[in-house]
Amino acid sequence: MSLPDAEALLQQLAAAMRGEVDRGTALIGIHSGGVWVAERLHGMLGLELPLGVLDVAFYRDDFECRGLKTGVKPSAIPFEVQGRDIVLVDDVLYTGRTIRAALNVLFDYGRPARVRLAALVDRGGRELPIDAAFVGGVMQVAGTDSVVLGLGAGGRLSLSLTGSDSDG
Secondary structure, three states, X not given: OOOOOHHHHHHHHHHHHEOOEOOOOEEEEEOOHHHHHHHHHHHHHOXXXXXXXXXXXXXXXXXXXXXXOOOOOOOEOOOOOOOXXXXXXXXXXXXXXXXXXXXXXXXXXXXXXXXXXXXXXXXXXXXXXXXXXXXXXXXXXXXXXXXXXXXXXXXXXXXXXXXXXXXX
């Protein structure tokens, strides 16, 4: 399977968001790939508020099945959430469970005026009624495969495919 260029998807995602966000919109990246995407979008969109980051590890509804990943990061939201326009940013949107967990974390900080979702890749396969307002690209991927965002030299983003039906 030929994978799309993550840098081109990032440009498409930024283009979809321009005109829909303003300098006062807050971006919050979901660890870890969502943070990488959010960092790049923050600069591309010229947003004023500092970037927020969330780690949803302890909020996932499948925590008992998946266990705790190594390298759990602290969440940090350096602005007032109450009444704010927020865009959650994730790298790959799949079942919707990560986003549900991120919303739970976010509401622990306050009640935003509006929350929208931006995803670099939407791979389908939703288990919850969650949809992204902004998407860089859509991929059809077997349920046994995972789309993984990588961060290379100079901050360059790349996509890879792992799992039983993939070559790598």
